[in-house]
Amino acid sequence: MRTTTLIAAVALLLAIPAQAKMPWVKKAQEAGFADVKSCQSCHADKMPKKGGELAERGKFLVDMKAKKKAAEVDLAWLKDYKGK
DSSP, rough: HHHHHHHHHHHHHHHHHHHHHHHHHHHHHHTTTOOSSSGGTSSSSSOOTTOOBOOHOOOOOOOOHHHTTSSOGGGGGGGGGGOO
């Protein structure tokens, strides 16, 4: 019983980050940005968290959000991204 509970808890912990990141990656790829392959396309950390360090592309998106006074990031702005 203990082993089953432990396995279920570990599986749940591993599944949550995967589910959290995929909508953004999927949206970016559907919008034509095939180079966005994981959270690390915008985040510096492998397992990003809110307020975590951003990569160059992530900083660009946050700057655009502020510049446009938008409520949330729009992945379509990546068309204007000139970085790597």
